[in-house]
Amino acid sequence: MKRILIVDDSPMIHNLLRKTLERNGYEVCADATNGREGVELFEKHRPDLVFMDITMPVMDGIEAVKTIKAKYPEAKIIMLTAMGDDEIMTQALEAGVEVFLKKPFDDYKIISAIAKVI
Amino acid sequence: MLKEEMVIERDVTAFVGVVGDLRGNIAYCFTAETARKLASAMMMGMPVPELDEMSRSAIAELANVITGNAASLLAEEQVKVDITPPSMIVGKDIYLVLSSVRTLIVTFETPVGSIEVHICLEV
Amino acid sequence: MDSRLVTPYIESTVQIIRQMTGIEVTEISEPMPGSGEISAYGVTSVIAFAGTIKGRLLIDFQPELAVHIIKNLMREENPVLRDRLMLGCIAEMNNIIAGDANTLLNNEYGLGLRLAPPMVVTGKNMMLASSKVDSVTVLGRTDYGDFKLNIAFQGGLPS
Numbered sequence: 001m002k003r004i005l006i007v008d009d010s011p012m013i014h015n016l017l018r019k020t021l022e023r024n025g026y027e028v029c030a031d032a033t034n035g036r037e038g039v040e041l042f043e044k045h046r047p048d049l050v051f052m053d054i055t056m057p058v059m060d061g062i063e064a065v066k067t068i069k070a071k072y073p074e075a076k077i078i079m080l081t082a083m084g085d086d087e088i089m090t091q092a093l094e095a096g097v098e099v100f101l102k103k104p105f106d107d108y109k110i111i112s113a114i115a116k117v118i
Numbered sequence: 119m120l121k122e123e124m125v126i127e128r129d130v131t132a133f134v135g136v137v138g139d140l141r142g143n144i145a146y147c148f149t150a151e152t153a154r155k156l157a158s159a160m161m162m163g164m165p166v167p168e169l170d171e172m173s174r175s176a177i178a179e180l181a182n183v184i185t186g187n188a189a190s191l192l193a194e195e196q197v198k199v200d201i202t203p204p205s206m207i208v209g210k211d212i213y214l215v216l217s218s219v220r221t222l223i224v225t226f227e228t229p230v231g232s233i234e235v236h237i238c239l240e241v
Numbered sequence: 242m243d244s245r246l247v248t249p250y251i252e253s254t255v256q257i258i259r260q261m262t263g264i265e266v267t268e269i270s271e272p273m274p275g276s277g278e279i280s281a282y283g284v285t286s287v288i289a290f291a292g293t294i295k296g297r298l299l300i301d302f303q304p305e306l307a308v309h310i311i312k313n314l315m316r317e318e319n320p321v322l323r324d325r326l327m328l329g330c331i332a333e334m335n336n337i338i339a340g341d342a343n344t345l346l347n348n349e350y351g352l353g354l355r356l357a358p359p360m361v362v363t364g365k366n367m368m369l370a371s372s373k374v375d376s377v378t379v380l381g382r383t384d385y386g387d388f389k390l391n392i393a394f395q396g397g398l399p400s
Contacts, residue, residue: 009219010329010330010333010336011326011329011330012314012315012326012329012330012333012334013333015315015316019316055141055240055356055358056240057219057240057241058240058241082336082337082339082340082341082356083340083343083344083356084340084341084344085343085344085347085348086347087347087353102340102344103337103340103341104257104260104261104337106260124325125325131362133360134289135289135290135297135356135357135358136357137290137291137355137356137357138355141355141357141358142357142358143357143358143360145360171278174278174368174370175277175370175372178370178371178372178373179372179373182372182373200291200295200355201291202290202291202295202296202297202357203289203295203297203371203372203373203393203395204371204372204373205287205289205297205299205360205369205370205371206369206370206371207285207362207364207367207368207369208367208368208370209281209362209364209365209366209367209368210364210365210366211364211365212362212363212364212367213322213323213328213362213364214360214361214362214364215325215328215329215332215360215361215362216360217332217358217360219358238358240358
């Protein structure tokens with residue numbers, strides 16, 4: 001079963017996304033609530049895929065993506081954020097995310113994004 | 119006095135958002151009585167028997183000016199932030215959540231009562 | 242107030258409440274000029290933002306509606322309102338709504354609006370006020386209760 005790391009500072013998003021993923025046959029191997037924790041848990045668990053929010057304390061999502069990709073260029077990251085304007089999307093894609101998704105999400109959006117990546 | 123907490127229960131809170139190099143909210147919280155006395159002091163000692171529209175706006179302005187000043191000081195330290203318009207809430211049995219991160223509270227004791235400043239920044 | 246600034250928030254609110262909770266907004270009023278002072282229904286979330294102009298979105302729910310929203314979002318049978326996590330999901334929904342509307346405005350008009358974190362509050366006899374802004378209020382209705390939106394801006398779009 002594919003293992004997924006969720007990085008987002010909102011407990012509600014963790015709850016909703018976890019349920020969506022588990023319903024569709026994925027395993028959530030860890031939860032991080034900020035970018036730095038996300039990087040640490042990535043190293044520890046080496047998930048198949050990461051869902052990364054942008055606005056988080058300690059280290060934001062774009063920084064976290066750059067940090068992870070620098071060490072693990074093969075890492076697969078989907079950005080999942082409330083703020084999705086062109087400027088932010090460009091930054092995210094340049095940092096190396098595979099797919100850029102805007103909240104809110106539904107099963108279809110999540111599953112089709114995952115299918116593009118793994 | 120420094121505390122860590124995430125919920126504000128005081129009757130009057132004025133807050134200003136911060137975006138840029140730092141992101142968060144700064145909230146100034148007091149009792150209704152302290153708010154009235156502060157508003158009165160801001161309006162040249164005019165009596166404020168209850169928190170009306172003008173005095174509420176004075177409190178919001180206070181939050182705006184203090185936070186704006188802090189932003190200028192930060193700019194001198196090469197930390198560039200912008201502040202959002204201020205908002206304030208007055209009520210009873212308040213349960214206010216500023217965000218999901220830990221907040222630092224600095225309480226100032228003044229002759230008109232205490233002012234709790236909740237510094238809620240993503241750092 | 243310029244409807245180009247107002248419409249995105251109304252549309253995002255209706256769509257996102259539907260998408261995230263399944264709750265339909267059955268009625269929505271025309272924007273009415275606001276006085277900057279809002280008498281709250283009981284569960285209110287405020288999120289402010291700044292860019293080339295500044296503003297804030299306030300969404301205020303009747304408690305019964307807030308409870309229903311939280312129930313649908315958290316799959317929690319009897320949510321308690323005075324709870325950080327439960328109220329947190331109202332704040333998060335507001336964040337997504339404002340983010341969605343801001344994205345449109347940023348892409349369309351280059352405003353570079355960046356959100357501060359949302360605030361959420363519940364209490365009695367609450368009055369919310371914002372200063373230094375121009376605002377409009379929109380009233381909404383659902384089968385589970387009413388809500389109001391107050392959209393405020395400091396500065397506007399070039400005509």
